[in-house]
Amino acid sequence: MKLYSHYRSSAAYRVRIALNLKGVTAEIIPIDLGKREHHAPKFLEVNPQGLLPALDTGHGVLTQSSAILEWLEETRKEPPLLPEDAWARAQVRAMCAIVGSDIHPVQNRRVLSYLKHEFDADQDAIFKWARTWITAGFDALERLVDQAPGKYAFGDTPTLADIYLMPQVYNARQYGVDVDKFPNIAKVEQACASIDAFAIAHPRKQPDAPAG
Numbered sequence: 739m740k741l742y743s744h745y746r747s748s749a750a751y752r753v754r755i756a757l758n759l760k761g762v763t764a765e766i767i768p769i770d771l772g773k774r775e776h777h778a779p780k781f782l783e784v785n786p787q788g789l790l791p792a793l794d795t796g797h798g799v800l801t802q803s804s805a806i807l808e809w810l811e812e813t814r815k816e817p818p819l820l821p822e823d824a825w826a827r828a829q830v831r832a833m834c835a836i837v838g839s840d841i842h843p844v845q846n847r848r849v850l851s852y853l854k855h856e857f858d859a860d861q862d863a864i865f866k867w868a869r870t871w872i873t874a875g876f877d878a879l880e881r882l883v884d885q886a887p888g889k890y891a892f893g894d895t896p897t898l899a900d901i902y903l904m905p906q907v908y909n910a911r912q913y914g915v916d917v918d919k920f921p922n923i924a925k926v927e928q929a930c931a932s933i934d935a936f937a938i939a940h941p942r943k944q945p946d947a948p949a950g
């Protein structure tokens with residue numbers, strides 16, 4: 739398999755974690771967002787939406803991290819990344835949606851770039867925008883994690899909720915969110931960081947990450 743990825747892409751980071759947890763090897767194909775390689779015709783043939791990640795499975799290309807994660811979960815049963823119980827699964831999916839539907843889309847690169855170029859927003863304003871929506875989502879997630887069982891976001895083994903949360907925590911720091919103000923989220927981060935599958939998916943560990 740081949741994963742089209744950028745070290746700082748949090749949606750690609752989700753997929754990197756899941757591939758590692760499921761023991762699936764994928765060659766990383768770096769796409770440089772800074773050089774706008776995601777808008778190049780060659781990449782648009784891979785993903786017409788011009789977004790990362792894209793996973794070439796050998797049978798075709800999958801896009802949208804949520805679809806890729808669900809496909810991995812359905813085709814590789816171990817370890818399960820969703821609880822067995824339908825009610826618990828809905829709780830995990832709700833946590834994923836807070837990140838995937840409510841936080842990330844309004845703080846991803848193209849939205850921030852639009853604010854800069856169409857509304858003359860400076861870096862302070864852009865960072866404030868990102869922090870606002872990340873904090874709104876984290877306020878809710880903090881309470882949900884507190885109410886949930888176990889040492890991870892939901893339960894005693896990593897689930898999709900952790901796979902969404904960890905990259906979002908990374909993004910949060912990039913924009914100056916004080917993650918320590920969310921002690922339950924910070925605890926989950928610590929628990930996940932000690933698992934190899936999470937650690938080697940980290941942006942700093944990626945082949946296209948800048949040295950140092």
Ligand SMILES: N[C@@H](CCC(=O)N[C@@H](CS)C(=O)NCC(=O)O)C(=O)O
Nearest residue numbers: 747748749789790802803846847848
């Ligand atoms: N909903 C999509 C979001 C994909 C997305 O926004 N990816 C970002 C990187 S995390 C991207 O490619 N951004 C390029 C841009 O915004 O121009 C998914 O989960 O795959």
